[in-house]
Amino acid sequence: MFLSIQDRILEKLSAYRGFFYLPPFSLMAITFYKEWEDDSIIWPLGIGIILIGLLIRLWATKHIARRMPWMKKKGKKLVKTGPYAIVRNPLYIGNISIAMGLSVLSELAWFLPFVFLYFFILYHSVALYEEKKLLGRWGDEYRAYLKDVPRWIPRLKNLDEVKANKFSWTDALRSEAPSILVILFGIFIFFLKEILSPLVE
Numbered sequence: 210m211f212l213s214i215q216d217r218i219l220e221k222l223s224a225y226r227g228f229f230y231l232p233p234f235s236l237m238a239i240t241f242y243k244e245w246e247d248d249s250i251i252w253p254l255g256i257g258i259i260l261i262g263l264l265i266r267l268w269a270t271k272h273i274a275r276r277m278p279w280m281k282k283k284g285k286k287l288v289k290t291g292p293y294a295i296v297r298n299p300l301y302i303g304n305i306s307i308a309m310g311l312s313v314l315s316e317l318a319w320f321l322p323f324v325f326l327y328f329f330i331l332y333h334s335v336a337l338y339e340e341k342k343l344l345g346r347w348g349d350e351y352r353a354y355l356k357d358v359p360r361w362i363p364r365l366k367n368l369d370e371v372k373a374n375k376f377s378w379t380d381a382l383r384s385e386a387p388s389i390l391v392i393l394f395g396i397f398i399f400f401l402k403e404i405l406s407p408l409v410e
Contacts, residue, residue: 219338222331229331230308233324237315238398241406244316248403255313255399259392262306266388268292269299271381272373287347289354294370296363297340297355301332307392314399316406336360 222229245251272291292299305328312324343351358364 216338216341219334223335223338226331226335233308233327234311234315234395234398237312237317237320237324238402240315240317240320241402242317243319244406245318246316251313251316255310256396258310258313259307259396260310262303262308262310263385263389263392265292265299265303265306267378267381267385269303270384271378272375273300274376274384287343287350287354289358289367290370290373290375292363292371293358294367294373295358295365297358297360298332298336301336302361305329305332311392311395311399314396315402316399333361 269292272293273288296302305325308324308328309321312321340351340355344355347354357367
């Protein structure tokens with residue numbers, strides 16, 4: 210199938226999107242300029258936002274069967290249950306939330322708008338590419354889903370589908386273990402930065 214230059218770029222962006230976390234977080238890990246030094250606010254707030262993002266990811270994983278042993282079944286049926294009943298990209302919303310939470314832990318409040326914009330543009334671009342692929346795979350069924358469910362702003366409807374069970378929370382947690390380890394590593398990096406901060410002032 211012939212792909213345009215734009216589609217080729219978006220395909221690579223989608224395939225290697227995990228690496229796009231490195232530039233902003235590497236910069237935040239070594240930047241000490243105008244840090245917000247109120248730990249009683251920063252750490253509870255940052256960890257809270259991370260946990261919200263992680264819970265959104267777990268809920269989405271519970272329905273999409275990501276990384277589960279039986280995930281070969283994925284793709285045989287369009288997932289429209291759980292968070293996918295109210296918004297099309299819950300995993301990416303969770304990722305953006307986690308990125309924002311980690312950014313809060315960096316103590317660089319002035320950098321937060323840039324981080325949000327960076328990751329929103331990244332995931333919006335990936336979502337546009339994936340929607341074209343899913344339209345090709347699912348046709349009219351996905352076209353109807355596009356009209357019914359928003360890309361980013363949840364629409365509180367289809368409540369029966371939201372409550373659908375699908376896989377267990379234990380399986381979702383086990384599936385998300387690699388992501389959780391990466392998040393814990395990010396928290397550790399900013400904890401280490403907090404320890405080293407007095408030495409560079």
